[in-house]
Amino acid sequence: MNGSPRELWDRIVKQIRAGDPAGQSALYEAFAPGLRLFLGHHIQRPEEVEDRLHDAFVKAVVAIRGGQLREPERLAGFLRTIAWRQITAFIDQAVEQRSLIEDLSGALRISSPGPSPEQLAIDRQWTEQAIEILQSFPALDREILVRFYWEEQSAGQICRELNLTPTQFRLRKTRAKGRFVREASREFSRVQMRKRTPVRH
């Protein structure tokens, strides 16, 4: 598709208003990846995302046709609002379902989101390697990563407790993260290669 987002959004809105199915396809093509990430970020249940995404698109098309979006340049914000309503509806529903499950205790089956044994084994192997990578880091770099990414400490707290200036913290964190990414992608490709090696019978 050509043109700037503004032109594209303008065209999509016009097509949808006119009842042209190409508008719906273009809307989906332009926004589905972003909306999927947005819903996944807030819902954190991959199995729920596709249904919510579908509902959000249906509602958006109906609302655009109904003239609820006056300025096409607000299309992204408009879609975000509709998707956000899907998220709040999901949360309400989850809370309601949870209390229902507790009331009935046993009458309903909770589906297990657990990974397969093979995936568990791969995850375990990969985690071991990731730990080894971290183990090889200088103690201060490792401490920064653990505090920032795992213990969820703020940059300010880490600087205070480890006696670092904000610049030192930023540089060290960026460098450590970069090193982790480099070494992890090397290790990960090894794991993938081992995984792909055919078994001889």
Place this chain on the structure above:
Amino acid sequence: MNHEQIERQDVVERYLLRRLPPEEAQDFEEHYLGCAECCERIREERQIITDIQRACSGWSRRKRQRRFWTLPAPAMGLAAALAAAAVYLSVMTPTVVQRREAPAAQSAALPLPVVELTTYRAGETAGQAKAGAPFRLRLDLHGLAAAGECSIEVVRESGEAAWSRSGVARTAEQTEVDLLNGLPSGAYWVRVSSEGKLLREFGLRVEP
């Protein structure tokens, strides 16, 4: 919001770690919804963060285990004496009092294998225990506002209750309970609640 700003201010990472102020998060969301480049950046960054968190979690766990086993001999002796005293007290103290012991005192009572369940994060797998064997559940409650009491319930995948205990003391960081009879093999949910409100839920796998 433009790409230069996003890059310079580490917006993607801060967004994924939920450290962006709500208005900035909303601006960024409205930007990336229609931006293929940022969507790709988010996917990559999410994977990187997941990997780092997984490594950090594993490394922290190892460090804690190592710290215990490398205690100097007098400290080990003291720990053993405390454990023996705790076992004696747990036998001699009425049940009601036992239930309300602080997590630390409760955990010193018996040298059980610990199954640690951490708050759900992407990529993290369910905790594992051995069927029929006693174990200690250590639950990560990181992020709760204050210490207090909670109820812990272990339910089967089918939803039926397998084990529960109320009046369990917790800190803002964690709580521990001992399942002295263990559990049959299968998949379980471990729920921590307080005053009827669910605080945390974890997955637990019990292997034969």
